[in-house]
Amino acid sequence: MATPTVRLISECFIKPKFTSEETKEPCYLTPWDLAMLSVNYIQKGLLFSKPPDVDDPQNFMATLLDRLKDSLALTLDHFYPLAGRLATKKEDSPPSYVVFVDCNNSPGAKFIHAAADMTISDILSPIYVPQVIQSFFDHDRVINHDGHTLSLLSIQVTELVDGIFIGCSINHSMVDGTSFWHFFNAWSEVFTAQEKNSPITLSRPPILKRWFPDGYGPIINLPFTHHDEFISRFEAPVLRERIFHFSSESIAKLKAKANAQCNSNKISSFQALSALVWRSITRARCFPHEQVTSCRLAIGNRTRLDPPLPENYFGNSIQTVRGIATAGELLEHDLGWAAWLLHQAVVGHTDKAVRGWLESWFQSHFIYQLGLFFDPNSVMMGSSPRFNKYGIEFGLGKGLAVRSGYAHKFDGTVSCYPGREGGGSIDLEVCLPPNSMSALESNQEFMEAVSLSP
Known part of the structure; x- marks a missing residue:
């Protein structure tokens, strides 16, 4: 049987709904963040069932995508560094090499709509996880340093025959697992509030100010002159x-x-x-x-x-x-x-x-x-x-x-x-x-x- 392929339908970039003075300032990275520059993005996602009683599937999908985009823009108001890009400032005299997040010079977070001729059963029934699921995520094989030119956050919504997969890729120099799922849950919370016409307030607003040990930071000067000195790429064996x-x-x-x-x-x-x-x-x-x-x-x-x-x-x-x-x-x-x-x-x-x-x-x-x-x-x-992974619903019920x-x-x-x-x-x-x-x-x-x- 031929391996199913994932078709790209559309892509766009999402910026925060509102801008503030804070977004104009650089976001400096901690040692924990900088140590991640040569590893991959975090890529996790959830599989959902399509509602069984949809009269107009095409209109349902279009409405869902619009709501996901709008709620994402509102969520980025609170998590605005994810809409930025990495930047490096180099100086020769005195020597300086600083990697930080530029929240201004960016088109925003990436949002992709894709489709695959697959069913939920095609994903959950096999003993081994089908390799095609790797195509449900953007930024395949990308490392965090690539966030200089690629989005720090990319959402891919893949429509299946009877399901929907929402894949989230976030630069690992920006988040660990705790913060990854914090963002994902906050986005779902905003989506739900919009759906119910409730006030948009987060139960857990993020604290964006980076922590540095006493005597260090926030600007950390790395002892490099070019990224080739600390970047490597690795291909996994057959698994x-x-x-x-x-x-x-x-x-x-x-x-x-x-x-x-x-x-x-x-x-x-x-x-x-x-x-x-x-x-x-x-x-x-x-x-x-x-x-x-x-x-x-x-x-x-x-x-x-x-x-x-x-x-x-x-x-x-x-x-x-x-x-x-x-x-x-x-x-x-x-x-x-x-x-x-x-x-x-x-x-x-x-x-x-x-x-x-x-x-x-x-x-x-x-x-x-x-x-x-x-x-x-x-x-x-x-x-x-x-981590709270099954509290994320986006109006689709509990993930599968x-x-x-x-x-x-x-x-x-x-x-x-x-x-x-x-x-x-x-x-x-x-x-x-x-x-x-x-x-x-x-x-x-x-x-x-x-x-x-x-």
Whole structure:
């Protein structure tokens, strides 16, 4: 069967509905933001059903698109840096290289209407996520530095036979996962208020002022003369991508098992689940006994700083922590042993650790390189089941599924989403080469914990 193609129908740019004095000022980037310049945009989206009782499908789609565009313009009033572009200011004497967001010199955020001759079943029924879904997102394979010439935010609405997919791509130098979903939820909130003719007020207005450690910023001078010195591009290997569902009951059993095995009550549900994934993927890879492997967890800094950053802080405030062991150690010990390693890594991520990372960054000004950051001997647990992903509706009802684009998919990357039924259930989007994926699917310990999707 031929792979379905996605057809571009139209595209335009959306600017904030209103302008203010703040939008005329540059938005300077923090170390957390600048470190992301050579990685991909964040690409996440939601699949919705088309309403079954639509009399005029063509008019319904046109009306929906107009409402999405109008509500996006109003939402950008609050998130106006997303309508800007990156800019670099270079000086020879004295030497200066500053990357920032120019909120004036930009046509705005990009908005695309596309279509594909596919059904919801074509997306959700296959065991492996169809590769065509990567075409539901703009900025394919783009890195954040490309935001000098490309939009920092791009929305693609892909019309299916019986569904609608809304894909959102945001420059990762502008947002982490917390801020990505903050924006997505705010846009849905504005859409709903318009639909009900209610006042347009956000329940969680973003705090756009970037945070810098004492004595630094807001202007950070990078030790470069040209972007080729810190930019690289990486092509992922051939991967299979599969969604594994874990019910709240299954996760509760994993947590209880891990805590019992190490005589503790401190291991969280997510630490127990991550330990299971780490052990299972390591076994599937058939590493030699002495091979060093690690499990990295994306971790937020907002609540770990002292004083903490506000919940609505808009930007990047993440790092990674990891548990490290040889393959032999990991597989000879039990689930609780691995979960305790991850627990210790999380507990150790304190205000002191966060500020230590920042101090080291100012000494080296390193920019993450995708080919080096994701090593084939590790597992990377990204995104979060705590993000509100199914509260986003746009008048279409609750989403059917979360899916992602090409970005940040490597051997051993795992993205974590809340299960659609809620209650603490979790979906894991696992990316592995075909042989490793087949071995994982044959792993009894792992597959016994996997639940059927409701």
